[in-house]
Amino acid sequence: MTMVDTLFGLIPEASRGQQWVAEDLQLVNWGGYDGGPHRVRFSPAATLLCGGSGSGKSTLMDAYIALMMPHTTPFNGASNGGVTGRPRGDEQRNVLSYGRGKLDETRTEEGTKVQVLRGDGEDTWTAIAVTWRDHDDSRFTAVRAWYIPAGARVLEDTVRVRATANTGFDLATLERAAAQRLTDASVRAAGLEPVGTDREFSARLHSVLGIGAAGSGANAMSLLARIQAGQQITTVDDLYKRLVLEEPETMRTADAVVVHFDELESTKQRMLVARQQVAALEPIRDLRQRIDTAAGRMTLIDAVGVFEDPTSVASLWRAERRMDLLRTVEDELRDRTRVLDVLVREKRVQAEAAEVEHDGLRDLLRERGGDRLETAQRELRGVERRLEDARVLRARFDDDLRALGAEVHSRAEFDKLVGRARAVLGDADAKGNAREAWADARRTRDGLKIELAQRERAAEEATAFAGNIPGDLYRSRELLAEAAGLEPHQLPFVGELIEVRTEYEPWREAFNLALGGFATTVLLDVADLDRFRTAIDGVRTPRRLTYQGVHTGLPANGGGAENRLPGRLEYADAPFTGWLQVRLAERFGFVCVNSSAELAAHEQALTITGQVSRGDQGAHGGHGRANVLGFSNRARLRELEAAVEELRPALDRAEEAVTAAETALDRFDAERAAFARIVDVVWDQVDVDALVAVQERWRGVESEVAEKNPDIAGIAAQIEKAKALAGRLREEIGAATAERQQVEQRWGEITDDVDAGQALIDEATGSDRAVGAEQAQYLDDRFASPASAKAGPSVLLERFDGALQTAGNRLNEDRATAFEAHHEQRESMRRLMAGFLERWENPNLVADPDLYVDDFESILAALETSGLHQLESEWRDSLVHLSGNDLTNLDSTLGRALRDIRERIEPINRIMQDLPFYDDHHRLQITTRESQSEARKRFRRDLREVRGLIEGASSDQEREQAYRRMSRLIGHLRRSAPDFADLIDVRNHVRVSAERVTADTKQHVALYDHIGEKSGGESQELIAFIVGAALRYQLGDAGAERPRYAPVFMDEALIKADAHFTKRAIGAWRGLGFQLVIGAPNDKYSAIEPHVDVEYDILKDTQGRSWAKLKVALPEAR
Known part of the structure; x- marks a missing residue:
């Protein structure tokens, strides 16, 4: 919109400084106004629309709102105070309900059904047009139209038309365009110029009709909408703030501060999240390396194979390693064979010499009486062996005798004891008698125990009752x-x-x-x-x-x-x-x-x-x-206690009898076992004294022979020495011979193993199979014995073979360990991924270590590349400084907004200086009084203190403290805060009132504060003066003779005043140069009727169709 600078401020260039009045309003298919076009012509001065409740007055008013106002302005403002929901939403009147002519809702079997005048299962359309005329009979028409398909549920489902014409326009010519679904071409063909958006449409209206100074046509239209709604107002303060003052800049500034802070706070949260994500994902690389290592280990073990498979790498490695050992063992066995051959020959020569010496000594011994000595020694050795056995048997025999309490020193006593033993063992009833005596004693004792327990229980029970x-x-x-x-x-x-x-x-x-x-x-x-x-x-x-x-x-x-x-x-x-x-x-x-x-x-x-x-x-x-x-039951208790005391000694005696019976039974069993062993003994086996006598006799013979031949002992000793030497040499020859045989056997086995191993190696070489370096290293580490200077080749081979005996199990254990490690690390990675996704959902990722590990590593790499998680300190500094600047701006905006409210009043007061109020000698003026509160003072003080903390913060701790203090302060700036309106909305910081002053001296006469204290007429006059003057200011032509845009629609206004005050209120509006269109109920328009030029009766038939019947009219303009 192009603006020009005038004495009244910036005004639209298209406005010619004159006045536009509404000439007529046209409707097609709007609410109850079915068909059409329906035309309502307005007086340039004042027009009255009267009718019963629900007849269609507000429908006409809403048509003007639908044409001129933004979509946020609700319909039916005069009577929808109890309606909730979004303006023009499903719960309120809206374009769709008006376009279809909604009548009512009924309940059917299928649900709730809407009754409409048109568009039930078929397409329909609706249109609104207003034509304005200025002083030179120039006309300008604005049109809104909607094509509504049968299936439309929301406004976006419709075809919307916004159009203008620099002339008058008859909506009937739009019928043909409606048949073509209101396309731009068809609308242009009808003589209209379509406009693409609501913003462009409003800008064109404001530009042509001269609405709003400095391009603020939206403010003027907002005030017109509030005037039309005619909402209940009780104080001048409320009147001025609701109808004149827009939302102050402080609220938008506070919103901007909060948004800025939240954006930075959101960045902080992203930083914290990034840091948490990095910490959560950092282990993934180590886990992946471990998984790869475990997988490589498994692959290596699988490639090695098993020793049972002759074609496996393991078998080839074993053959190669064992071949080296076999070669050295073969050399060792060859050398050992040579050594043993020499040793056997030497020992045989020595043994033959020892045997010759032994035979010569024996011949010499026989010549000197040695035969009798040899016989004595032989017999003595036999007696000593028998004596040793007899002493062992005698010790056992004596134990049995002690158990029986008997003594035996002769064969007769022994025979008598054996007879007694056989008699006892033959008595079959003896054991039964002992057992029966033991059982009787137990039965007696158990019976006494039961009887005692019963009596004690009876005594215990008796005490309970x-x-x-x-x-x-x-x-x-x-x-x-x-x-x-x-x-x-x-x-x-x-x-x-x-x-x-x-x-x-x-x-x-x-x-x-x-x-x-x-x-x-x-x-x-x-x-x-x-x-x-x-x-x-x-x-x-x-x-x-x-x-x-x-x-x-x-x-x-x-x-x-x-x-x-x-x-x-x-x-x-x-x-x-x-x-x-x-x-x-x-x-x-x-x-x-x-x-x-x-x-x-x-x-x-x-x-x-x-x-x-x-x-x-x-x-x-x-x-x-x-x-x-x-x-x-005292007597009963005494009886029971006496019985218990009587039984206790008897029970003790019974216990002693059981113990005695058990002892007798055990003794009987021990004696019977002793007798059983005795009958198996022969006297000669235990007659130690007889054997000792024989031993002494042969010792005597040995001594006698030795005394008669002194040399015999020496010769005998030499014979024993020669015999021992010959025996030892024969043993050594046998051992050497046996060892040589074993070596030869082992040599043959080694030779066979060498041949078999070489064949396996040759076959592998022919098949191009070889042991890899990594495989050889693994097998060497697991199974090869370490070299030792003290261990010979055979020992090393034995160790190697011993190690390979459990090789299969060890390979399986290694394979299982590698698999378990692989599974454990994969599970750890899966848990890491699952934990990550649980905290930060991502529909494109799955906790699968096989398929998505690269994606998770990419996230980690991206986080590390961005460095977002490492910038918290730098971010905090930026947050503190930037938000500190925002708080400074807010503080200055709060002061400036208060000045703006006072400055806003001055042009309105200048307008009212020229308007008589109450009578020709008085004028109405608006005054303000700033209201202070401790909360606001503390808030402004906090603003300044936080700014000081921000500017003076030099350390991380001080900056963090300033941030926390600022965060709490930002909480007051949120619209959801309970003290937001009191602290930020500066309209609440001033109290607005009106006063009547004298026209010439401006002396105070009366104060107007509470509108409710005045009569209905006085209230409406007061509202007319204040709001009318404010509207002149908002329209941007406060200093002109009359406003450039004249129409003011008022729904159910001026209905509470008598004829005198109604005249003065209408006179105020007319004095300010406005064209009035007033809607009033049938029973409340009598005071308005004398002061209007055109009057319509709004009627509705039984089918719900409305129409405007002209009651008072002006002559047709020629």
């Missing part, structure tokens, strides 16, 4: 009481309620027998009986209980005569006692007699032994049962 009832009955009662929600004392046993009187204690057993099971019957109040039965039905108890519901609270009578069972009892003070005494008298009223002879004399009788009679019937027996009667 107060009465004499058995413990399992008590436990059963507790289960039932808990289930029924009753206490145990509410369910007493009969035996707990009665006690035998002291003078009749001998009768206790008889009374127990007579009462029988009745004594263990549980009593309960009959009132609880039904509930009790229901509650216990599912309860399982260790003992079956008998219970009876009784009437409680009956009076007690003392029990009756003392010659009867009930009269010899004492009764507990309980609710059940009265009923119990009656029942005992009825069923158990036995007469207590001294002998059975008296039983027949009574209908019911009882003897002290427990026999009862009932006429011809009776009962007896069951003695020894535990007592169940009595209030206390």
Whole structure:
């Protein structure tokens, strides 16, 4: 838009400084205005559109908004205060609903269905046009049209037309273009000039119609939209800020500061992420190297093969290494054979000489009586051997004798002991008797243990309860009481309620027998009986209980005569006692007699032994049962404790008897084993004394011969020496001969191995197979024995062969180790990749070490190349300095914005200086008062302090501190911050009010602050003056005689004032040079009607179609 500088500021060049008024509004298929074109002609002064609610007034107003305003301006502004959602969105009125003529929504089986006037399953179109006229009858028309396909759901699905004409235009001529889906060519053919974008369209309107100074037509249109919406306003401050002041520059500056900071913060986050990613990915190279190493190891081992395969590299290596060893062993065996041949010959010569010497000495010994000496020595050696064996047997024999407690010194005693042994071993019943005695002792002891445990358990159970009832009955009662929600004392046993009187204690057993099971019957109040039965039905108890519901609270009578069972009892003070005494008298009223002879004399009788009679019937027996009667079980506890003390000594004696029986049984087994060994011994085997005597006799013979021939000993010693030498030499000859045979055998084996190894090497050479250097190195390291100066060739060969015996297993272990290492490193890399992708998702990558390792390394290389992860300190310095400059700019913008608000008021006040307000002698002026708050002061102070910290920061720590302080300050600048509006929106830093002053002296007369305090008419006059003046300023021609752009649409405005104030409000608008188009309901337009030139009634039929009926009109312009 080209602007020119005038006395009123920069204005569009296309504006001729005159005034444009709206001449007419045309509609085609807009809302209820079906078909068309529908035309509404406006008065240059004021036009009234009146009608009932929903008739279509706002639809006309919204058509003007749709044509002139940006898409962010909502429709139906006067009545949509309770509507939510995006302006012109699905939840509000929008172009699609207007274009199809939406009537209502209905619920069907398929869902919600929209009822429309047109476009239901077919294409439709809609158009809006306004024609303006200036003082020289020049006309300008703006058109918006939309072609709406049947399937359109949003505005973007439509064909949108923005066009202008420098003349009047009839929308009927657009019908043919609509048939061609409103193409640019068809629109041009209709006489319009299409415009490509909303921005260009608005710029053209603002330029031609002269809307807005300094190119700020958007501000003027925004104010016109707010005026048209007619929103409820209660204070002058609110009026001025909502309708006159736009969003201050401070808010945009704060947004820019936040955006800049967030961009830098985002860069920081990227840096941190990059650093984390580098740290996460750095191990991948080492892992890859390890994987490659493990894979290479596996490949090497696979290439080596196995020693069992004669064609493998391993077999060839073994043959080559073993061939070298075999050659040296072959030389060693050859040398050893020569040495052994010489040694055998030498030893044979020496052995022959020793044997000759031995024979000569033996001949000499025989000549000197040596035969008798030799016989004595031979016999002596035999006796000594037998004596040694006899002493061993005698020691064992003596052990058995000690076990039996016997002594044997002669053959007769020995024979007697053997006879005794055979008798014992032949007694088959002896062992059984010993075992039976041991078993009897154990049975006696175990029985006493069981009896003692029972009595101790009975005593322990008795201490848990107060009465004499058995413990399992008590436990059963507790289960039932808990289930029924009753206490145990509410369910007493009969035996707990009665006690035998002291003078009749001998009768206790008889009374127990007579009462029988009745004594263990549980009593309960009959009132609880039904509930009790229901509650216990599912309860399982260790003992079956008998219970009876009784009437409680009956009076007690003392029990009756003392010659009867009930009269010899004492009764507990309980609710059940009265009923119990009656029942005992009825069923158990036995007469207590001294002998059975008296039983027949009574209908019911009882003897002290427990026999009862009932006429011809009776009962007896069951003695020894535990007592169940009595209030206390102290007597029972004393009995049980006495029984326990009585059993303990008996149990100790039984334990001693068991020990004695076990000892006797063990002794019997030991004696029987000793007897079994004795019967296998012969006396001569253990008669050591006889053998000692024989030994002494032969020693005597040896001494006698030696004394008669002194030289015999020397000759004998020489003979033994010669014999030993000859024997040793024969052994050495045998050993050397055997070794030579072994060497020869080994030599033959080595020769065979050499031939086989050479054949394998020759075959490999012929097949071009060889052991690689890496393979040889691996096999040498794993299996070759290290050279040793002390180890001979045979030892080295033996070590080599020994090492190869486990070579297969070791190769498998190496292969498994390499595979495990490869798998482990791959798994480590996979986890690294998975962890990386879990933290930083990337749909193009998969945690696969085989396929994507290059991609991950590329990411690492790119990160390292960019160096982003290493620039945090430099980034922080830049962030602090750049954001510090932003804060400086914001601080200055806050001060400048406050000045702008005050400067904004001055031209508006100049406009109102020439407009009479209230009467001809007064004027209306706008005043401002700055409002201070501690929060704003602290905020501005923080701005300056943070800037100082930034400028003074010289170390990383100080810069980091400044950054954190600045980060907190930036938090207040975000629109989501609770104190954003108070701190940043400078409109809240001033309080705007109006005052009435005298026209000549400008003296203050009255203050206008709260609009709600004024009457409806006064409020509307006040609004008209302030907003009208502000609009003149926004339109950019505050100093002109009249505004260049005159139309002001007002929906449901001026409807709360009487005729006087309505006249003054309309007069204010007209005095400011504006053309008014006012929409009002049927019942609220009477005060407006006298002051308009043109009036339309807006009507709607039963089908939902609207039209504008002219009621008051001006003459046709000629």
